[in-house]
Amino acid sequence: MKQGNRYGLHRVLEPQGTMPQPAWRIDNTMELYSNEILLDVETLNIDSASFVQIKEAEGGDPLRIGEHMKKIVAERGKHHNPVTGSGGMLIGMVRAIGPELQGKLDLVPGDRIATLVSLSLTPLTIEEITGMDVKTGQVDIKGQAILFESGLFAKLPDEIADRIALAVLDVCGAPAQTEKLVKPGDTVVVLGAGGKSGLMVLCQARKSAGPTGRILALEYGEASCERLRELGWADVVLNLDATKPVDVLQAVEKATEGRMADVTINCVNIPGTEMASILSTRDEGTVYFFSMATSFTAAALGAEGVGKDVNMIIGNGYTKGHADLSLNLLRESKQLQALFEAKYGM
């Protein structure tokens, strides 16, 4: 059996010398290296920005969406959307564990896991698409995947349904980072608060900011806003288009009496919302970009362009304990459970 590199470098086909994520194409032959894990894939959870792009390109037709997905995997050896640059994650059953890893991990063949690394670097094959939820981007397949030695994963908890655990784990970096950033008494603006990551962030922000904190939830569309108001986590719910920075600026100015946000968290899954995030934030405050639709240059030049001294953070999908924190957040909050069950519980 061949020995593989910790970070999966042995799977990179082109360009040579890059890591699996930025690589255009990786080797998805399902022959195991000594430090890899082979998985039988059950469900792909396509990144929201990526799935929205594919869905729009294919007019919402599930068959065409499926063909589009297969084409990406055939071309790149991974489900790495070339337009959005993003991936997603998967649920699968462990089929084989390379001998180098045996005994080092709390894992045996037959265990069911969710991968916590992006599909954009995961060797994948799709034999067949067996089901698709076009609303959520959860796609059931017959296929296989490889997890590298450095790849993060979470064993699926028995008491939480798979689809719900997957949906939670997919965005578990966001609430975990929120927990690190938000201090008691902070004013927090959450953009895209009604989406999957937005709801988790909102729930954690309320918890971290405490009763003296002030939470503003921004969402687009009156129905979504009404649902957020019913949850009661936010002090203010604003029905606004986050691609309209001037509208957002004026609404946040009004709601905070000019104080603006200590921490702004962007969970909007469409492009063009960098400036609304920056303008919502006070001088020397923090903007946390969790959205994969964020443009680096739009953020960097945007802040400079309006002379705003804010700390802008790139959302890192991983921080220590992120999976446990998120699953515990779900266990603690009956409301969050109900929301995820309604949306992802079949």
Add this chain to the structure above:
Amino acid sequence: MKQGNRYGLHRVLEPQGTMPQPAWRIDNTMELYSNEILLDVETLNIDSASFVQIKEAEGGDPLRIGEHMKKIVAERGKHHNPVTGSGGMLIGMVRAIGPELQGKLDLVPGDRIATLVSLSLTPLTIEEITGMDVKTGQVDIKGQAILFESGLFAKLPDEIADRIALAVLDVCGAPAQTEKLVKPGDTVVVLGAGGKSGLMVLCQARKSAGPTGRILALEYGEASCERLRELGWADVVLNLDATKPVDVLQAVEKATEGRMADVTINCVNIPGTEMASILSTRDEGTVYFFSMATSFTAAALGAEGVGKDVNMIIGNGYTKGHADLSLNLLRESKQLQALFEAKYGM
């Protein structure tokens, strides 16, 4: 005279409702609004990533580079490179100040200033290109520009030559952010240490980390590395290609005996160096991306893909006092002066 918006919204042509920076096209007619400043432009300092892209597209031919630049401005009303998304800055003489701003600013017509906001949001006309330094991306023109009310600027200091002041001010966010991030005793990795921002960052990192700090400078090419060794600011100079993350990882591991960097600052002006930055940094360390060639998704998914819990910051070109800090750094360091004089002093 018409009244303009503080952030220049009145100049946005398409798409409507966006800010001037993300807008595809802005109005560059040189008719002054009541809160604008009109400038006679002398020199454009094109952003390094942008100029390298244009230069490569035009085979290094100054005439073709000039035509390319004029075409960008004709199409967009600003020098906003559609490929790199970045701009640059300019030097000009104040020709007129809108009545709303008169008396509020320490500025009169005839003053010479450098704009500290990006060319990617600055209304600009180019009548004629009168000179070009293809090595540095400084381009002399006959033309005009508009500075919005929110636009930052610095009056040019008498004792520092224009071209040098412009070169320093263009990257003044980087050393100012370095000063905020680097603590005494820190291990700091600077990628692209031999470039303009890299040199300023390196100088400031040495100052901030102090004698107990450890500074690693990475640069590509033996000649550049030899110059860095002569400066003596770095404890270790490594001749490495920052697009090769594995090489960088191994070299930094060796030089720090596995400790890795507390703070990594990326000043490389080519794409594909996110992963080298992430891998150079210790768990819970900070990566500061100053390079405009940074890809948001490559950074976000890259860190997740290798399970690295690092704080990743988007380089904000503006932080309070950034112009003064940078000009003072130059005044303090004879070596930095000599470097900038050799490179930008005509």
